[in-house]
Amino acid sequence: MAKNVPEVVARRLPRYYRYLGELLGQGVNRISSRTLSEKMRVTASQIRQDLNCFGGFGQQGYGYNVYDLHEAIGEILGLNNHYRMIVIGAGNVGRAVANYAGFRRRGFNIEAVFDVKPELIGSEINGIPVLDAANLGEYCRTHLPHIAAVAVPGAAAPDIVEVLEGSGILGIWNFSHSDFECSVPVETVHMSDSLMTLSYRITNPKK
Amino acid sequence: MAKNVPEVVARRLPRYYRYLGELLGQGVNRISSRTLSEKMRVTASQIRQDLNCFGGFGQQGYGYNVYDLHEAIGEILGLNNHYRMIVIGAGNVGRAVANYAGFRRRGFNIEAVFDVKPELIGSEINGIPVLDAANLGEYCRTHLPHIAAVAVPGAAAPDIVEVLEGSGILGIWNFSHSDFECSVPVETVHMSDSLMTLSYRITNPKK
DNA sequence: TAGATTGTTAATCGATTAACAATC
DNA sequence: TAGATTGTTAATCGATTAACAATC
Numbered sequence: 001m002a003k004n005v006p007e008v009v010a011r012r013l014p015r016y017y018r019y020l021g022e023l024l025g026q027g028v029n030r031i032s033s034r035t036l037s038e039k040m041r042v043t044a045s046q047i048r049q050d051l052n053c054f055g056g057f058g059q060q061g062y063g064y065n066v067y068d069l070h071e072a073i074g075e076i077l078g079l080n081n082h083y084r085m086i087v088i089g090a091g092n093v094g095r096a097v098a099n100y101a102g103f104r105r106r107g108f109n110i111e112a113v114f115d116v117k118p119e120l121i122g123s124e125i126n127g128i129p130v131l132d133a134a135n136l137g138e139y140c141r142t143h144l145p146h147i148a149a150v151a152v153p154g155a156a157a158p159d160i161v162e163v164l165e166g167s168g169i170l171g172i173w174n175f176s177h178s179d180f181e182c183s184v185p186v187e188t189v190h191m192s193d194s195l196m197t198l199s200y201r202i203t204n205p206k207k
Numbered sequence: 208m209a210k211n212v213p214e215v216v217a218r219r220l221p222r223y224y225r226y227l228g229e230l231l232g233q234g235v236n237r238i239s240s241r242t243l244s245e246k247m248r249v250t251a252s253q254i255r256q257d258l259n260c261f262g263g264f265g266q267q268g269y270g271y272n273v274y275d276l277h278e279a280i281g282e283i284l285g286l287n288n289h290y291r292m293i294v295i296g297a298g299n300v301g302r303a304v305a306n307y308a309g310f311r312r313r314g315f316n317i318e319a320v321f322d323v324k325p326e327l328i329g330s331e332i333n334g335i336p337v338l339d340a341a342n343l344g345e346y347c348r349t350h351l352p353h354i355a356a357v358a359v360p361g362a363a364a365p366d367i368v369e370v371l372e373g374s375g376i377l378g379i380w381n382f383s384h385s386d387f388e389c390s391v392p393v394e395t396v397h398m399s400d401s402l403m404t405l406s407y408r409i410t411n412p413k414k
Numbered sequence: 415t416a417g418a419t420t421g422t423t424a425a426t427c428g429a430t431t432a433a434c435a436a437t438c
Numbered sequence: 439t440a441g442a443t444t445g446t447t448a449a450t451c452g453a454t455t456a457a458c459a460a461t462c
Binding site: 093102185 | 399404407408
């Protein structure tokens, strides 16, 4: 179905999904690209172009059915799948990820946390067991998690990633500061880059 | 000095800064755009174009001095400034931000955390006092923090932002899930968007 | 000086916006 | 049917890449 979808379009889908979810919550059941474009501060053209990478979800003279479009984008994003997820690193960020309840609700089920610290191994975070990182590879081969959130110090990341890659993981959600090569999809949350960008924008205000 | 710098160039600066920092740590003191481009997997043209938005940092026949270029980009990013920072919300994400030691090292000094929960107010996180969110506006007017990291549930964000905006904050680092209008620079860390993008890439692998 | 590599202009490529015929 | 709004093509705009003269 999908044409060759530009990266930049794929990155806008979560935002569309989010806005449509809000509209749904407000009881709006129909919307035109024009009205949506005003809310989202993009052009109506862009919305129609973007959606038409995946198919014609609208109806001339009517617009889009909010529920159907929300569903369709959710399906494209793979949000109707159920994912088994693990978290590597029980530090501040790892704990924040493990504690966030919203993921489970969306079908991302965190089943284990891994760390190297003996005093953490055997404990629980938000009801999720903390396991020994030494057993990560074995765990993956037996439990086949889909997604690994990597929240370890930068230097430790490449080794962890190699283990994950070799044991059937489908994707890596990376919170460590390093970029690395990887054969599976990696999505990095660049916290420090984001803070530097803010610093830049404070320091160099647009005229 | 700076020409009109495209957004997309500004967003690449932190990455250049990071790579140059690594090179510096490895004792490399000279690099050509060609060599850097191979490490960073971008084109040499792009690196030269990007840098020339800000000035000529290189030397024909030689390349770039790693230390000088790193310094120059740090200066452009405003990393030589000292920022007073506050964190709003002492939940998982707020705690992660408050606990991360790297910020202070880079000149982002977290001076207070705010929350609404009575049982948290008066406690400390990483040696930083947790104050009553009701006093946020007053605190800002007396202490003049530069940056506020907003890590509150989505629904609470707009009110917090309004208070911050009205009391002289220079920039907002937003971890909440909502986008909002704001007169000062806002940098949002879209964790859930990032996870959805990963889901998309797992579900729709490139051929 | 000769070789290397920048700074910068020109060419290409892709993404965004505008326009409009198709059609509900 | 008439009005509205899509899907899609064409025009514009901006970003990336290529090329090369300037110069260290």
